[in-house]
Each structure stands twice: as C-alpha cells, then as structure tokens.
Amino acid sequence: MDPGLRIYLESTLKEVSIDCVIFGFHAGELKVLLLKWKGIDGWSLPGGRIYLEESVNEAAVRILQERTGLKEIFLQQFYTFGSNDRYKNMDVEALVKKLEWAFGSDFYDEKYIKRNVSLGYMALVEFEQVVATPDWYTDECMWCEISAVPKLLFDHNEMIEVALKALRRQLSYQPIGYNLLPEKFTMPELQRLYETILGKQLDRRNFQKLMLSYDILEKLPEKRTGGAFKAPFLYRFDKEKYDRAMQEEILFAV
Amino acid sequence: MDPGLRIYLESTLKEVSIDCVIFGFHAGELKVLLLKWKGIDGWSLPGGRIYLEESVNEAAVRILQERTGLKEIFLQQFYTFGSNDRYKNMDVEALVKKLEWAFGSDFYDEKYIKRNVSLGYMALVEFEQVVATPDWYTDECMWCEISAVPKLLFDHNEMIEVALKALRRQLSYQPIGYNLLPEKFTMPELQRLYETILGKQLDRRNFQKLMLSYDILEKLPEKRTGGAFKAPFLYRFDKEKYDRAMQEEILFAV
C-alpha cells in the first residue's frame, strides 16, 4: 500500500467524506468531471476525505484543487447524503475484494465502505483552465456530457441530479457565469450557458435585456470575430457588482 | 454513566451528529426549541447522533420525535456545519471537565468534542401539539422567540441564522404553513406567519389574492368568532394540492 495513502487514510475523518460535482461548460455543453477507479471497471465523482484539522469547506477546496488545479472558484455545499443504502445497487463484497486486490487488505475498513456520510459539493469551473488529475483510487479523468453520464459507483448518479437541481434553483437568485466562462465572453455565449443549465431555450432579445438590467456586466469595445456573421460584442463581469449580487441574492427571473 | 447512554454512544457514528432547528409559531411569534444542558449553564439546539444502521434522514426524524413527540412533519436538511473552529468561542476544556463531572470521564472522547461535523435540519411544527422532552444531556426545554435567542453553546446561533435564511428562501418556491398552523386557520393568521418568517409587513388584500391563486386552500363555511371585529372565515389546506405544490416547487412570489 502506498505510504502516502496510508498517512492520508489515518489522518482523516473516517465516517464522512466529500464528493464533488464539478461542472464545466464547453462547446455549448454542460459537463461533469468523472474519474475511473483503478482495478475495477467503474466511474465515480471526484471525492476525498477531511483532515482532522481542516474544516469541511477547506477540505472541499483542497480536493477540488487537487483534481482540477483550480482555486478560488465557485464551490458550495448542496446536500449531504447519508442513506444507509447508498450502495444498494452495488455488489459491495465484490467492490471490497477488488479494492483489496488493488490497494491491500487494509485499504478500507469494510464498515466505512458500507456506512459513510458524504457531503456533496458542486463547483463551476472554466473548462479550458482545468488540468484534470486522478487521485489515489483512480487512474483516468473524463469530462462527461451531463446527459450522457454512465451508471456510476455508489449513489453518484443521484448526486449529480441533486446538484443540477440545486444549480438550476441557484440561477433564480444568484448570477452564474463568473467561473464557468472565460474572462471575456459574448452575450450569446452567456445565453447558451443559461440555456444549457436550465435545459430550455430562451429568447435572445429578452435574455440580453434581463442580463443588462442586473447591472453586473461591462460591455467592452471589442468584438469577437471569426464567424461568418456579424461580430458580437464582448462583455466581462464587473466583479464588484457581481459579488454584491451574489450576496444580496436578488431574484433573477430567468 | 447511564447504561442507556453508553449503548447509545457506542452504537452511533462518532464524527457526525445532527442538530435540529425546530421552528414553532405561537401568538404571532416565531420560536425555536432550545435545551438547557445538565451540569453547565448553557443552552443548545436539540440534537442527537446517528445509529449505524439508520440513514441520516431517519435519524433526524427519530431525534425530532424524541424531542417533540411529533412525526411526519416538515423536516429537512438545510446545511452541514463542519468548521474546525466550531468551538472557538467556547472554553472547551471547561466544557469537557463539566461533562465529565456530569456523565463520567468516558462521556465523550475529547477528540470528538473538538472535531465534529454536524448536519443541520430544520423542522416546522405546530406549537400546540409539541410535548417538549429533554434528552440525556439536558434537563430543560424552552421555546425561545427567534429575536431573543441567548448566546448558545457551540455554533448553534449561527445554525439558527442559516436555518432562518433557508426557510425564507423556501417560502419563495414552496408553500409553508401545513405543519406550523392548526388544521383550521384564518387568512390573517396565515399572513402573520408569513410576515413573521419574512420579517416584513405584507398587504392584506394582495396576500389573500396570492394565497387563493395558488389553489391550495379550502375555504370553510365556518368563521372564527371571539374578537371584537368582523369574524374571519376559516381555511384549511387541501393536503393533496398542497403536496403537489410542494413537489412542483412552483415559484411563489411573496
């Protein structure tokens, strides 16, 4: 067994762990970051454990940074999962056996495989900036389109659904986009982000009116060229006003 | 040490516990249920631990029932608290000493006093129906008006604030009242509940129009007499429609 892993396991909380639904936006698609486990044929959300001396939020920030290289981005708790049947759809015996095979028999106390409370965090990240990195248990990363997520290990499919629901609700009282889009973006790009998250089409003109009315965008003199059509203006978030809107939680009627 | 307590401690998770913000509504005031600890001069929220074989939601239901006698009421997770400085404002040494004095030296592993993740649940209960019952650690219950909550143990003051914020937000997309009001109630009573939770005055006529438009109320032929004024009609929630509205999470613009 990897000595680093051993130290990690021994210096972290046993009964609680963190799982992150990391949303990225690319090519008009909303995606989540998945990891493929070593030794077994299964994918899961990135996750990790909490060191004894850190807060759960600090742990979430650390885990996210370890997986994506990113810090200081949108990251927040959305639900805590603690069913005692979180593994009901899985062959736990087989899983434990395979994990033993992969990591040694003291990998996990079986008790904690079966009984674990998981704090769900969701993150919104700028797709291009992410350097996806596997962890001890996994050897492969994948950005998976939200509508094409395969059957995941544990209750991670449910977690994604709950996270998406929370994200959609969030859209109605907080602006979103700061961490999902590049610094400069066009109005149609912002609209596509909203449409993707909400899963429905929005009227171009009304959307623009609404977004501008929130007074969190700064219109730049530049335009984005490159397409065979009229060049759209670039915008950027006014961070100060954006943060104020996040704080105030004004109702955004999207 | 109480043998029941010992069994309880040994058969529950150690690192995670549950704290409940139990809201009640009485005499036009929103109140929370508080417990006074044995041995030390401090109040806290009702809480408890999670048995190995139950889900966290089941544990919350059980804890709530133990404290209030009520089941099948509005109860939901609102946040999970896991700061490593949840006790920063407290003299932990003194607390542990007093707890030892009260419960025996093996009351708690000091480690778990200092490092504990707490799942915050909030409940809305019908004040009159509650039979408040202390637990092992406490010997007194009190309904405390929300604006007059004293300094509580741990980070429980913060918990109440977060719960109240979550409750206010909830009001905008789910009906509230079914578990906070008696079966039959008048429109002004319902309005007072909303005003109390939201902390602001609402227009009587617009409120009535709004509530009726949601189509979750059933107007009864009876009136409430007793005051020196026109007797208001009684209403009652149409449980089926109410539940449907809860499910659909339609936006309620209060």
Place this chain on the structure above:
DNA sequence: AGGCCAATGCGTAAAAACTACACAATATTA
C-alpha cells in the same frame, strides 16, 4: 338595543415585469 370600533371581504386602477415579434446591420464565404 343601537351605535362605535376594529378588522375583514372584495374590488379596481396604475405600475412594473414579462413575452412575443420585426427589421436593420455586419463579418465571412462563395
């Protein structure tokens, strides 16, 4: 018993927000 008071029941007009479209402008490509 009858008038007074305080609170309710019901209604309407103005303001604001939202929705649905129409048409001109403009980078690229053929």
Place this chain on the structure above:
DNA sequence: TAATATTGTGTAGTTTTTACGCATTGGCCT
C-alpha cells in the same frame, strides 16, 4: 459583390404585481 447566418435594438401586447378604496360585520360600550 451578393448570399448567409447571426447579432443589435426597439416596440406593442399581455400578464403580474402593487397600491389603495370602500362596504361589511361581530362584539363592546353606553
């Protein structure tokens, strides 16, 4: 240089929200 796809802006109609008026009524006071 014309064709095309897409953006920029405006406006009218509809719905929702807000603000407020006035008649009604159960109990209390005289």
